[in-house]
Amino acid sequence: MSLCFWLGSIGPSLALELRVAVEKNVGELTVGSSTPARVRSRSGDILGDVSQMNAFVARSHGGVVSLDRWQGEQLWIEPTNHGYVYIGDRWYRGKVLIVQGRWGLTAVNYVDIESYLYSVLGAEMGGTWPLEALKAQAVAARSYVLYQRERYGNQIYDVGNDTFWQVYRGMQEESSQTHRATEATRGQVLSHNGQVIEAVFHSSSGGHTEDVEQVWDEAKPYLRGVPDFDSNSPSYHWMESFSQWELTRRLGGVGTVTGIFPQRESPNGRLVTAQVVGTAGSTTIKGDDLRSALGLRSSLFTVASGGDYFTLSGRGFGHGVGLSQWGARHLAEQGYSYRQILSHYYRNTQLAQLRPQS
Known part of the structure; x- marks a missing residue:
């Protein structure tokens, strides 16, 4: 499905599924489900069911995925009744596809982008931070993951789960505040010339954010250095x-x-x-x-x-480009809205709404 943007007023949002690689190139992997789950083949045929709250070990065996009595190049585990899937050592929303690759198993969490952000906000900023700061982070993170997916996604997954992409650790990072911030900004992204921007962010800049070309190679009109307000950051000095x-x-x-x-x-x-x-x-x-x-x-x-x-x-923590999280926190504490915070750190951008292209 291609995407376009509804600029200006906020309307209905687009449900969008992400493919997030949460384990890569491992010999074996523990999986499970909070509810009864279906096991499906690569083509979607039902192979069987697994019971709830039981751990199963998927193994790389003879060039295929081996899970209990089932085998295949790829196996789906799909919780029923809105259950959660267990991958490695964490619970995740959505479902999981286990893929046999050249170097072992890769587990790909298929998850709605908004549910994904519940976790990212907690992992990247903190689940108890001021709501307007978390809203700004939600819009930045939503924009960033879509930019990364377009630029680096492959046939198996759209994005990974570490700091190169953005940190995603499943349900353990969620909080009521990350849910509120995500839902309040549902479907909102930052755009420039009708395209989702590379909304990079960092912890604190040390007093002034940086023009992007001073850190990386490509100049971008929306990633310009601006005064920061991060003096309360533990890494300011x-x-x-x-x-x-x-x-x-x-x-x-x-x-x-x-x-x-x-x-x-x-x-x-x-x-x-x-x-x-x-x-x-x-x-x-x-x-x-x-x-x-x-x-x-x-x-x-x-x-x-x-x-x-x-x-x-x-001074500072991170590359210094784009949104400063500690600066956003200070601005939120001073009563600034997430829209004002975003317009300060991302120049020449518009707040846009994802929707299907007609």
Whole structure:
């Protein structure tokens, strides 16, 4: 089904099913259902039933999925009576397709996008945060998952469940507040020129969000740096220390690391590229890659060395692009609406409503 947008006033929303890979490339997998469930073949034929509240182990066996007395390249487990499905070690809404791949089993949770967001809001922001902040996160997360699905989805699944996509941990992350925020914004997305935007978000920026091209390669008119309001974030200021040996182990390729020097910084002080110098040469590294290699909270930091130790002092948590969650929290606490929060962090965008294309 193709999608278009109803701009402006909010109307009926589109029911949309996502395929979320919640386990990938495992040898075996525990599955179950809160209610009696049907087991179906790849083509949808009913193979049998499994009883409620019992655990079953699916195994990768001889190039097929083996579950109890059933086998196939793919097997469905579909709870009846609006039950929940157990996958791995968590409960999920919807149903599960277990697929045999080259490297093992992949479990794909088929779930309505709104039910998916019940969990994402709790995992990404927190189930007790202010309602307007959670509403802003709901619209951003709904937009982001649809953008990711269009860009990276494949024949087996639309999106994954980790931080590359956005964190989804099933029903354990849901709360009454995440339900309220999702339902209050049902079907709403952010658009630019009639397309769903890449609504990236992060924990806190350290005082000012970033133009996207300062962190990644492609400039986008809606991902512009703006003042942030995240001073209450626990990561607004941070400090990390590394021994010379640890830096050498993590960075490599230049011999023993003797220094890290800013090469290019964004207008807001975020490290765009840095020069890593060692006893065997030097190399240039992107700030975001350096952040990942060292496990830092952000690329907004300075480096001081003394003896065999390096001290990195920084601000913020995450890439610094798009919505700042701690900034959104502060604005919500000050009485700003989710629409105002979204228009601050995502410039040149419109709030739109998903609906089937006529």
